[in-house]
Amino acid sequence: FINQFFPPSKTTYLRNEITNFLQKSKETFNEAWERFKDLLRQCPHHGFSELHQLDTFYNALTPNDQDALDSAAGGNFLDKIPRKCLSIIESKSKVRYSRSRVTDVRANANAPLLPSSHSNSFNLQQIAASLEDKLDIRMNRFEKSLNERTDLKNLTTK
DSSP states (O other): OHHHHSOHHHHHHHHHHHHTOOOOTTOOHHHHHHHHHHHHHHOTTOOOOHHHHHHHHHHHSOHHHHHHHHHHHTSOGGGSOHHHHHHHHHHHHHHHHHHHHHHHHHHHHTOOSSOOHHHHHHHHHHHHHHHHHHHHHHHHHHHHHHHHHHHHHHHHHO
């Protein structure tokens, strides 16, 4: 049955598309996630585990989107169980999608750039929290890098 609708050459092509997936330079997180899910739907018998799919998607993202997923996960995104990872991705995708729709509506209606003060305050709080999370991740990476250099220096001076 599968060979009738999915000849081996088509399956191989689609599996390669999934494996070699990369987020495009101007592509939003939501667009990349939707495109990745479309590839998976096109080849329902791809045979990739949920963990492999998540790993492929995460590693195909821009560093900023990887950092955002790490922030949302409270650490390394890929250390979480697949169900939690999917929940984080879907949540992030919905937030980005709703923001982009609001931006599009404003642009089309020539509306003012600033929303109501309550909404603006909420958006600023979200941005501040996101920036704080990103800063924490980068500081942890920097600290780890310094510790590794110190350890290496101690080894070479003994």
